[in-house]
Structure formats: structure tokens, C-alpha cells
Amino acid sequence: MSKLGNLTETNNSAVDLKLVSILRAMSATMYLQGRCCPDEPLERALDIVVREPATDAADELTAIMHLADMSLLTGREGNAGKLYRRAWNMLAWEDGVNRKAERLFAAPTRLGVSRVSHLVSAYGQAQRRRPQSVHVKTYRPAQSDSRGISFSFSKPKPRRSGLIGTPLALCYPQVLDLAKVDGKEDLSEYYMDLDFLVSHDGKVSNIALVESNTPSRLGRYVKNILRVTRFRPRLHEGEPVATENVSLRQTFAADQITDSDAVYPHSVEKTAAVHGCNLLAASAS
Numbered sequence: 598m599s600k601l602g603n604l605t606e607t608n609n610s611a612v613d614l615k616l617v618s619i620l621r622a623m624s625a626t627m628y629l630q631g632r633c634c635p636d637e638p639l640e641r642a643l644d645i646v647v648r649e650p651a652t653d654a655a656d657e658l659t660a661i662m663h664l665a666d667m668s669l670l671t672g673r674e675g676n677a678g679k680l681y682r683r684a685w686n687m688l689a690w691e692d693g694v695n696r697k698a699e700r701l702f703a704a705p706t707r708l709g710v711s712r713v714s715h716l717v718s719a720y721g722q723a724q725r726r727r728p729q730s731v732h733v734k735t736y737r738p739a740q741s742d743s744r745g746i747s748f749s750f751s752k753p754k755p756r757r758s759g760l761i762g763t764p765l766a767l768c769y770p771q772v773l774d775l776a777k778v779d780g781k782e783d784l785s786e787y788y789m790d791l792d793f794l795v796s797h798d799g800k801v802s803n804i805a806l807v808e809s810n811t812p813s814r815l816g817r818y819v820k821n822i823l824r825v826t827r828f829r830p831r832l833h834e835g836e837p838v839a840t841e842n843v844s845l846r847q848t849f850a851a852d853q854i855t856d857s858d859a860v861y862p863h864s865v866e867k868t869a870a871v872h873g874c875n876l877l878a879a880s881a882s
Contacts, residue, residue: 614649617642617660624667625865629713629872636671639664658684666708670827674798678837685835702832705795705840707764709866710825716873717880719821720771723814759874762849765822766870768877772849775815784849787811789819791845797837799827807844819847 620638627635643660646652665680681702688698710716761769761781769781778784790807804820811819823845830837 613645614651617645620645621663624663625868628667628670628865629869631712631714634671636664636667636673636676639667654687658687661687666829669799669829670708670711672711678798681829681832681837682835685832689835698832698835702829705799705828705831705843707866708799708827708829709869710822710873711827712825713869713873714876715825716768716822716870717876719825720768720775720818720877722821723775723818760867760870762847764845765819765826765847766867767819767822767849768870768874771818771874771877772815775818776812776849781850787815787849789816789847791820791823791847792842793823793845795828795830795840795843797830797839799830799837801826801828803841811847811849 620642624635624638624642627633627638639660643657643664646656646660661680661684665677665684668674668680669677685698685702688701759769760766761772761784772784773780776784776787787810789809789811792803792805792807793801794803795801801823804823806816806820809816828843831840832838
């Protein structure tokens with residue numbers, strides 16, 4: 598905290614406000630690297646926004662939501678709940694009847710995975726559960742990364758990078774491997790309809806497969822990612838509540854390369870997915 602304190606200690610309001618974007622970038626980097634406390638830079642950013650007269654209520658609300666969402670992603674659910682209530686109360690005071698708050702918190706909102714490394718685990722778990730009776734024409738010895746996750750491939754796959762799918766961002770080479778297809782055109786007809794529960798602290802449980810034509814290993818990959826995805830919870834009268842029967846349709850068409858939803862202006866969801874795909878590529882090389 599001392600380094601952050603030194604960074605933001607200045608008497609120049611314009612300089613302080615410019616630091617807000619830097620602090621948000623620091624937070625995103627810490628989150629992507631799995632380092633401790635990426636919410637701390639956002640706490641300082643919120644302090645700057647609240648303190649400076651050049652900012653307004655919209656700036657403060659944005660800063661609150663950045664901090665609340667990151668707190669939830671990194672396991673500080675209690676702090677996140679307090680901040681969501683603060684945002685709710687700000688909007689209630691602004692419009693009197695809380696229509697804006699009801700729109701913002703009417704349904705769970707996807708934020709991203711709780712840890713980028715979980716994207717690696719999601720693929721490894723789906724890959725390892727392959728039936729032993731499958732005939733392997735071309736064999737490559739399993740390789741492990743520093744977390745002991747093993748990867749093996751039945752045949753060479755093109756080492757193309759990138760994301761595919763909506764709404765969950767999936768790693769394109771791994772989708773090809775798990776589906777055992779040769780390209781995006783072969784993925785276009787696949788889909789999965791899923792129902793699940795989002796708890797008051799944004800965690801996913803009770804995943805039910807409603808309908809799907811997706812190969813089983815690819816289906817496990819999607820469900821594994823969904824299990825480690827965090828959602829901003831629905832709020833009822835300012836309090837986070839659980840939401841049952843949340844629905845999601847996952848598709849894989851070539852024109853559905855994921856571009857992260859606007860959770861907030863500086864969402865790290867897509868960046869996290871790209872970073873997770875890079876980790877997977879490094880593990881398999």
C-alpha cells in the first residue's frame with residue numbers, strides 16, 4: 598500500500614485524475630497475474646474520484662462498480678456487497694424511485710473467471726476424462742505445467758490462437774481439440790442450453806444441461822468454465838440475493854468470436870480469456 602500511496606500523493610487534481618486509469622490498469626494486471634490484492638489500486642482510484650471536485654456522481658458510480666466487481670472476483674464478497682449497496686443507494690437518491698438501480702441490478706451480470714489459471718484447469722479436466730477406449734492414431738506424450746495439469750492430444754491441431762464462442766469466451770484451439778473437428782465451419786451448428794443458480798455472492802452452482810448437440814468433452818469444458826465464472830448478483834432492495842434458473846445458450850459459430858460484454862468500461866473478461874488461452878498454449882507446446 599505504501600507504493601500506491603506514494604504514487605497518488607500529489608496536489609495536482611488533473612494529475613490525480615489521470616492516475617485513475619493507471620490504477621485500473623495496475624489492478625487488471627495484478628488480477629491477470631494472480632497476484633494479491635488487485636482491489637487495492639481500485640480503492641485508491643475510488644478515493645481520488647471521491648476527493649476531487651472535478652468528478653461527478655457518474656464517475657463515482659463507475660469507480661464503485663470497478664472496485665465492487667473486482668472484490669467479488671477475488672473472493673471479498675462482503676466488501677463487494679457493501680459497495681453494491683452503496684451504488685444502489687446512490688442511484689436511489691438520484692432518481693427517487695431507483696429505476697436505474699433496478700435496471701443495473703435486475704439480473705446477474707457475468708464478470709469473468711475468478712482466477713485466470715482456472716481456464717487451464719477447465720480444459721485439463723475435460724481432456725483427462727477422455728474414455729480410455731478411444732483409438733489414438735498419433736500420440737504425443739503428456740506434458741505438465743507448474744500446477745501439474747496434464748495435456749495430451751490425439752492428433753496434431755493447428756496452432757491458431759484466439760477466442761471463439763458467445764457468451765463464454767473459449768480458447769479456439771482447445772475447442773477444436775475437444776470437438777475433434779478441423780475448423781470453425783464444423784463448429785457452427787453446435788450449441789448448449791444451460792440453466793444454473795447464481796448465489797448472493799456471485800458463484801455458480803446447480804448447472805443443468807437443458808439441451809445440447811455438443812460433443813461430451815467440449816460440453817464438459819464449457820461447464821467447467823461456467824463453474825469458475827463469477828457474476829455480479831441480482832439486488833433486491835439493495836441486498837444481493839440468489840437467482841435460480843439463470844439461462845445461458847453457448848454457441849460456437851465462426852462469426853461469434855467473443856468480444857467481451859460491456860460489464861463496465863474497462864472489463865478485463867476478454868483479456869483474462871486471452872491470457873488463459875496463452876497459458877494453455879504454453880502448457881501444450
